[in-house]
Amino acid sequence: MSLDPVLAHIDSDLSAATERLMELLRIPSISTDPAYKGDCQTAADWLVADLNSIGIKAEKRVTPGHPMVVGHVEGEGPHLLFYGHYDVQPVDPLNLWDRDPFDPAIEDTAKGKVIRGRGTADDKGQLMTFVEACRAWKKVNGTLPCKITFFFEGEEESGSPSLVPFMKDHAEELKADIALICDTGLFGEETPAIVTTLRGMMSDEITITGPTRDLHSGMYGGIAMNPIRVLSKVLAALHDDEGRITVPDFYEGVPEIAPEIMAQWEALGFDETAFLGEVGLSKPAGEQDRSGLEMIWSRPTCEVNGIWGGYTGTGFKTVLPSEAHAKISFRLVGQQDPHKIRENFRKFVSDLLPEDVKVTFKTHGASFASQMETSDPIFEKARLALSDEWPREAAYVGSGGSIPIAGHFKKILDMDSMLIGFGKDDDGLHSPNEKYDLNSFHSGIRSWARVLDALTR
């Protein structure tokens, strides 16, 4: 089996591959919003049909939430599992999109052609790079190069509630030699990257209740405690003046990065001024005694992802509201325990409340950080294959994101993961006008063909 004809076929088939991706992108599979439940089913059906069309036996599997898609193809050599997710983020604020998020198109930009639309980069476009590499390989060689399991979920953007139970129930079916995950990015514009550390996450929602009903601030203002005032005090207390997070014992289990890794990171020439400048900022907001790269890769964080309370419409309403709310997430590193941190966070909040103000918490996600086994020689094989495709040599990098699946593969299936992806910093993940460079898609497909070749040669 030979690589060059596969790469040539990928090149000649690019426009058809792009059209297939467009079909998937048009399905608004927003997992966090119950209104799109049917669309998540449709996206899963689409993937089953597409895998079947390549000769992969695939099925939609029922869960209490959105379905899984599982496919198998037999073969010799290593057994690979490929993971991706077909669900996408919500699209609000919709008025900031320049086009319908679910009517994707190829656009010309100053930096080249991009595919614009929700899910292009996170994660439908990335997922399809692997599927298209398999399609080309099959077309050229009549068979795939090894045994491959395909595993797609539809709840990645909403805390993956069904994932762990499903993996436990299907451990034997899903266990492979290594998992390939395509949900990360390049380093900068041209450096392919294998992510070797991933942050974990703890997310929680708090509701602070003051008076039992909304009040008129003319009648009660001054004497009745305003829950927004209390919430502000709580949120303001989460960071000290040096950017450190103040939840007790929060930094327990946070490791210092080994000097040799730190030296490799420094060699990458991360330009924090340019990184922040691209989004209109200039001053790193995290722990003031840490570098920008540490802030985004190796240090834990605390962000308020949403806040609301009182009157938020047009005009003015002098209400003193009964409730105020916030969604808060912590990115975790090293051995930080999300469950212990949730407990400490909740106690921290409760301790700050005036005696007659109440708080309730709603549990969202919890996942540990991960560290990959780069000593396995297949990592170096993959790194060299990626270096062949892209202008610069591939790097082992950290990631600020939380891809809990890698931790679950390790913990439940005792399976290591290799995270390879082709996103760029300006893709606008989770934001309006999300895009995926057409070159990320094209070279991404070629990259997977090269990796499949390298791992099975």
Next chain:
Amino acid sequence: MSLDPVLAHIDSDLSAATERLMELLRIPSISTDPAYKGDCQTAADWLVADLNSIGIKAEKRVTPGHPMVVGHVEGEGPHLLFYGHYDVQPVDPLNLWDRDPFDPAIEDTAKGKVIRGRGTADDKGQLMTFVEACRAWKKVNGTLPCKITFFFEGEEESGSPSLVPFMKDHAEELKADIALICDTGLFGEETPAIVTTLRGMMSDEITITGPTRDLHSGMYGGIAMNPIRVLSKVLAALHDDEGRITVPDFYEGVPEIAPEIMAQWEALGFDETAFLGEVGLSKPAGEQDRSGLEMIWSRPTCEVNGIWGGYTGTGFKTVLPSEAHAKISFRLVGQQDPHKIRENFRKFVSDLLPEDVKVTFKTHGASFASQMETSDPIFEKARLALSDEWPREAAYVGSGGSIPIAGHFKKILDMDSMLIGFGKDDDGLHSPNEKYDLNSFHSGIRSWARVLDALTR
């Protein structure tokens, strides 16, 4: 002209009067929301027609915003102006209403019959107490007891942008010997009250912008400044631990209440535990060295009336938002200058921002506090007339609310105001399930008949 037959007619006509009020309540005249512009016109038309039906020459007057309604009836004796507003507050959160806010009904409650619906107490029900008193007087006596000008506005709940220009343009037409304003409440359940101090108000909206677009907190969390974090710091800094407001020079012009007034207030037996307990609270939230009555009547306040930013929908979205917003109002007393306070507040906010975070402000209302001229003997006449109607003697009281109209009458028309109203603490002004006691409506109508009699005898 005799009072008793008028009171008897009011009693026998109560059910028809209630039905008239219901008609007005069914018109959703929410002034702050442009979607209800046509309904504000409809409410004004309804009032014009109703005044005309009593023989009062009334007209709708165009303004750049919602129309004014002005009516005149000639007569001997003092010239009175009656002011009310036909616009109402928004109704959200709609899910907390037990019925359609604009489908009013009489409901039986443990405390007696109430009229339930938006605007029942603020201010349509109150406004109609005076109109119904006039209707009864006219019916019984064939004529009203004195010269009366009726002046209804439709922008009271949205900062009254057209009011001052309209009053300046029509000063001669509107000037009377005294203004009667029905937009306040009883003291407790049974004590009629004439409000002699009103708080002023300064309201502002702030938008804090961090990054130029919404970001993925996995990629940017930790390094990019989150505007919700900044907003929380700003709002948390507005009060110190003792409940004092920290905006520089904020307390300039705040007077101490005269000992004799304070003694009278103490005699009212305000039960702050019961007042707070009714809304599920126990601890006064204002300046800790002040009494509860001072907090709501004579001390200035700062309340956040609305806050929003990031993802506020179902589920979770790990966004690091570009913007965070808050609506903030200050209730003012004595000689506090709303314009100076706006300036100091904005500087206070700006000074707290990190260098690369921006803030923009949107101006809402500004009004000075008012102090009524109770030495005018008509105040004592009215107080005695009210005492005749209700179980307890009428009191001169303070008010936490801001009724800027009284200040405008004084400043523009050099006309004093007398504030008499029949609302109760549990009416739920600006809240879901707003109500007006049927007895407030009935005895309110009777009260105005008595006041008209007392002022013109």
